Amino acid sequence: MTNAPVRSVGVRGSNHKENMNIIGILTEQTCGEACWHAHEKECRCSCGGRNHGILNTPDGQRPDRMCRMNGHVYKLAAVGGHDDLHAKACEINRQAGYSYMEPASLVADGQQMEATMELAARLRAEGKDVWWSQYYGVWKTTEEGAPARVRYVTPAQLSGWTEVMAYQGPTDGGSALLWVREVMPDRPAILRVDKQTGLPMDDQNPTRCW
Numbered sequence: 001m002t003n004a005p006v007r008s009v010g011v012r013g014s015n016h017k018e019n020m021n022i023i024g025i026l027t028e029q030t031c032g033e034a035c036w037h038a039h040e041k042e043c044r045c046s047c048g049g050r051n052h053g054i055l056n057t058p059d060g061q062r063p064d065r066m067c068r069m070n071g072h073v074y075k076l077a078a079v080g081g082h083d084d085l086h087a088k089a090c091e092i093n094r095q096a097g098y099s100y101m102e103p104a105s106l107v108a109d110g111q112q113m114e115a116t117m118e119l120a121a122r123l124r125a126e127g128k129d130v131w132w133s134q135y136y137g138v139w140k141t142t143e144e145g146a147p148a149r150v151r152y153v154t155p156a157q158l159s160g161w162t163e164v165m166a167y168q169g170p171t172d173g174g175s176a177l178l179w180v181r182e183v184m185p186d187r188p189a190i191l192r193v194d195k196q197t198g199l200p201m202d203d204q205n206p207t208r209c210w
């Protein structure tokens, strides 16, 4: 980052009689423990000074743990076992809809053609085996930009992240983190259609995910 925006923010806390002026220099550096316990006046991470030294004050709220994956911002939603978190991530991904949807085409007696309702009706009336074919994608928990992703806990997190160290629950499948996107990806503009009728389906979410 060359033209990093600089702003000054006040950090409030009961042991601060007056606001301490922090110079926040917004960078790509992930905000974390170092920032939350910082004492120097300059903040150089993704919070832009908002969380700087926040845990040094008695009433300072622990900030959400954020990370950036492939350019997308995620918030830590849970610490746990991979098996459990993978199931949770799958459900979040499913409810976020399809990752992509291509226009449907018509298949009549095994031949693919550009689709119109009239054509479908006519071919069906002629006794042809007619159905609507459509390519689509569902979000995977390992996929770039997915609404929810699961990552194994790294040794650094295991010895440095309070929420990871504090976790006492089951870790079936291995210790893992559930990350959920701050801004959900847009749903495809094209709707999924019913294989038989060619009409948009009521439920525009996949039945399952991977």
Ligand SMILES: [Zn+2]
Pocket: 030, 031, 032, 035, 036, 043, 045, 046, 047, 048, 049, 050, 051, 052
């Ligand atoms: Zn920060």
